[in-house]
Amino acid sequence: MAVKFPHNGEIQLEAIINASPLLNTLTLSYVDTRSEAFPGWVIGGANLRSLTIVSNDNHGWQVAELPNLHEGTINLEYCDNFSDFGGLLAGLAQARKLTLNKCYPSFTEDHILETLACTFDNLKSLTLWTHFEEMPTILSTFCMLRNAPNLEELDIMQMGSFRMQNGPTACVPTFKLCD
Structure with a gap:
């Protein structure tokens, strides 16, 4: 189902989400807001688990502290302009499981x-x-891993135009981190 918001409708959506204390799962898939003047809206929810x-x-997504967040998925594969990806990630700091699509330098403004x-x-x-075509991308990946000291399972999927010689687009296999 497609939902289109009226001018400044994201303000109303933000208020509805914040006024829903029993909300535990929130999916915002291709939310279409018409206002480019809106500086961003904050996704909150004390009981939000997913x-x-x-x-x-780029709708200026901001995430408030989500103390009960169990799982987060951020898929911005085709988004070419995002102002504060690090800030968005910080809002997901309590998550036990994360899926992130597109957090490489063209996305983080190098x-x-x-x-x-x-x-x-x-x-x-x-x-x-992600992709490993440029050093900033590799370093960003290592930074993310460094900031996840209790990580047990890591899947890295190769994106982009990198091709193995005479082969298909590369895909890095699953890594299992063990004690």
């Missing part, structure tokens, strides 16, 4: 995520869609 954002556009202001102490499982 958050999924899939979008082609800033390495080395200044990520949070650690993912609860994170046990990470699926990361």
Whole structure:
């Protein structure tokens, strides 16, 4: 089902989400807001356990502290402009399972995520869609891993135009981190 919001409708959606204390699962898939003047909206919810954002556009997503977040999925594969990916990640710091699609330098304005202001102490499982075509991308991946000290399962999926010689698009296999 497609939902289109009226001008400044995201303000109303933000208010509805924040006024729903029993909300435990939120999926925002291709939410279409018409206002480009809106600086961003905050996704909150003290009892939110699962958050999924899939979008082609930068809607200024901000995530408030989500103390009960178990699982987060951020899929911005076709979004070419995102202002604060590190800030968005910081809002997901309590998650136990994360799936991130597109967090490489063209997306982070060539800033390495080395200044990520949070650690993912609860994170046990990470699926990361990225590419390793440039050094900032590799360093951003290492930063994310460094900030997840209790990670037990890691899936890294190769994106982009990198091709193995005479072969299909490369896909990095699943890594299992063990004690």
